[in-house]
Amino acid sequence: MTTTLPTTSEQLSVALKAQIATAHTNAENSRFMANLGKGNLDRDAVAELTLQYFHIYSALEAAVRRAAKHPAVALIFDPRLERVDALTEDLTALTGAAWRNEAPLAATQRYVSELEQLGPEDGPEVVAHHYVRYLGDIAGGQVLARVFRNEYGVSEDALHFYDFSTVGKIPPYRAKYKAALDNMNLTGNEQTRLIDTAEHVFVLNQAVFTDLAALRGLN
């Protein structure tokens, strides 16, 4: 797909959201996510997804910390967003200690190895990874948490991942995040890298959903 760079009258956050719109619809409609969101699956599916997230967020949060001094990353870096402790608690509530012996799915391993390759100079790429996961979690994640609670009987002690109360109210937080994106002063080339990487991160996530669907025999 062609990358549409923001014009002078358009901000990066707007261009970014427009560029990921199709990928977002595809992610929502992926077999695994669609079934999960409709209440067609079960608590085990929540545990399987949560396990993938544990590996992804462990690598994501390490990558963000490695690049935290990059001027673009510094604008969005916020340890209050970090999810690894929450995911550890959730998995323990969902499976006891069993999850520690389970390997991540192949697509998760590929996602993790891409994150592991990001270094301190990869600011635009790190911002893209950060945006796709955390902005998604604080928006659509809340919809999913409601389904997990109401349809699958998942209790609050396994839903810490979706609890972002430490950052305060979500709408102003999102607005501040988008203002930070718009204040990054990136070159055209860096904006292209950021937007292209965001689309690629959707592909990485989509591959995880495909593997999860296969695990469930949904393919």
Ligand code: HEM
């Ligand atoms: C069933 C699955 C999903 C649902 C129901 C959902 C729902 C939503 C909703 C309601 C918003 C807020 C839209 C707005 O107010 O403008 C949103 C935003 C977002 N979602 Fe999702 N989503 C889902 C899956 C995903 C996935 C799998 C990802 C990424 C891997 C993702 C990434 C994002 C991002 C990055 C945003 C922020 C867009 C922006 O405002 O710039 N979503 N989602």
